[in-house]
Amino acid sequence: MGFRFRNINSMCRTYITRVSSQSNNYYHPIIQCQSLNFQFQNHPSSVCSNQHYLKIPIRWHLGHSHDHHQQLSGKDAENIFRLGLASDVGLAAGKALTGYLSGSTAIIADAAHSISDVVLSSIALWSYKAAKAPKDKEHPYGHGKFETLGALGISSMLLATAGGIAWHALDLLLDLLSASPEVVGQSSANEHVHSHHHGIDMQHPTLALTVTILSISVKEGLYWITKRAGEREGSGLMKANAWHHRADAVSSVVALIGVGGSILGVKFLDPLAGLVVSGMILKAGLETGYQSVLELVDAAIPAENLMPIRETILKVEGVKGCHRLRGRRAGSSLYLDVHIVVDPFSSVSAAHGVGENVRHQIHKSHPEVSEVFIHIDPAYFQFSPSTMDQLGLEGCKEHSSNICVDDLDIDAVVYNTLSTKFPEKMGVERITHHLLHGKILLEVEVSMSPDTSIRDAMKVAEEAEKEIMKAAPNVFQVSVKLRLGRPIPEYQLQ
Ligand SMILES: [Zn+2]
Ligand SMILES: [Zn+2]
Ligand SMILES: [Zn+2]
Structure with missing residues (x-):
């Protein structure tokens, strides 16, 4: 046969x-x-x-990366940048108009500051939008770092602002300590480009106060809205931008304190408040700037932030273990790669299926993760002793x-x-x-x-x-x- x-x-x-x-x-x-x-x-x-x-x-697969995930709150986040920009435009226009109608040069100078805010807010919005653009041939890993770059830019601006306020305050302080009252009046006219030391026009006290208080309320409100969103999104750019809003608010408060001080005859109040505020802004600028630099050099994600993700992976059926879990940040998105251990005798398609489940579960439970690269390892412990x-x-x-x-x-x-x-x-x-x-x-x-x-x-x-x-x-x-x-x-x- x-x-x-x-x-x-x-x-x-x-x-x-x-x-x-x-x-x-x-x-x-x-x-x-x-x-x-x-x-x-x-x-x-x-x-x-x-x-x-x-x-x-x-x-x-293109590099075995599956892009099923879209940031859900992306549009909301963008709207927060738009809100900031719109407020700055509104403040700039309002101040320019009030200054022009009242003939107050101090309010017009304040309007000029608000115009510089418009530029900064535009940069923030632009870098946020650039970061959210889908990946393309030139940027196969996405554009997340644009957000980081924007955050670094705003952080540098915060540092410059802090320096400007401190310089101005020290200038005033030295003058107060050494010179006659006439010199003090003169030095307050030395406004820096973006020194955030808003002069208040004493010729139009009611109008000037109204504009300043309105500006402070708007800016402080923007700080809280942007800060909350920044923490929710994990976006360094938003946190930095929030601090820019607050820097504007607190520097106006310093101006108010300065006015109050001169009315009360306590001239040291202005420079002292200036130094305190400068310290606040310096700290915020250093923090957001440091975070941006860490992000740019692909610093490790703290282990405690990766723990919940590891737990998610280990819960997936068919996963016998995982190691080499690492992550890096690019703006508000998180990139992960991990080795998962599967049954060594399972087929390629089954092992791939386990990997896909892992990816799916990570995206479901951790929306901040935008991409996961999964390497499959055969389990070794299945050999008998x-x-x-x-x-x-x-x-x-x-x-x-x-x-x-x-x-x-x-x-x-x-x-x-x-x-x-x-x-x-x-x-x-x-x-x-x-x-x-x-x-x-x-x-x-x-x-x-x-x-x-x-x-x-x-x-x-x-x-x-x-x-x-x-x-x-x-x-x-x-x-x-x-x-x-x-x-x-x-x-x-x-
Ligand atoms: Zn795949
Ligand atoms: Zn500003
Ligand atoms: Zn491995």
Whole structure:
């Protein structure tokens, strides 16, 4: 009795249809495996299948990154920047108009300051919008760092403002300590470009006070709104921008205190308040600036922030462990990469499925994460203790470098051994290689004549395993399996 075994591959015509969808960049090749004929030539009754028609969509990846996530609060956050910008425009226009109508040069000077605020708020809004732009060819990792850059810019401005106020306050203080009252009056006219020391026009006290108090209320309100949003979003740019609003508010308060002080005759109040406020702004500027620099140099995310993410990963079914979890920030988005450990004998598609679940769960539970790169590791602890002893794995490194074995050679050895030693008894259907700790484990799927008894089949399998081990000494373990049911088709992507 002669058997002819045919490789399914050769009979399976594979068609790949590239379907490019508009919603993403992945190709979805559809494999149509037609006419999967597999049969024992002499046993027409055992025909497995004549017409298999399979459609398996496969996702191809760009750097294995799946971008399912969109910041939900992105539009709200942008609106906060717009609100800040609109307020600055309103304040600038209102001050310019009031100054023009009343003829108060101090209010007009204040309007000039508000115009510089408009510029800064525009920069903040622009960098936020730039950061939210989807990734493109030039910026494959997205534009998140634009936000960081904007935050650094505003932080530098805060530092300059703090310096300006301090300089002005010290100037006043030195003058007060050394000179006559006339000089004090003169020095307050030395306004710096963005010194935030708003002069108050004493010729129009009611109008000047109204404008100043209105400006303080608006700016302090903006500080709180922007700060809250910044903390919710984890955006350094927003926090820095919030502090810019507050810097404007508190410097106006200093101006008020200065006026109050001069009315009460306590001239030291103005420079002292100026120094306190300068210290506040300096601290905020240093903090936001330091955070931006950390972000720009890809500093590590604090371990306590990664703990909840690790817990999420470990809860996913099929995940046996995870390590090398690390993250970096780009504006309000978080980029993660992690190694997950899965069953070493699971198929590539199953392991990939576990990885996809991990990604999905992370995005669901941690919306601040915009991308996760997942590396799949086979679990090693599934060897029984006796096997571990045999392998001598104690000192073995996790990622062995010598796992690159010539797979084709082993396949040829197995085919040759079985066809020469057991020509009448079995035919090789499929060889599955497992590489664990640099050792090769083989699963050899064979088919046998239906007349073979199970006892005989087991005996032949045992002999075959021994022969393969003899012929291929680099193979650590062989398991011969009998194919009984319908085969899983093998695919060849063309
Ligand atoms: Zn994937
Ligand atoms: Zn300002
Ligand atoms: Zn690993």
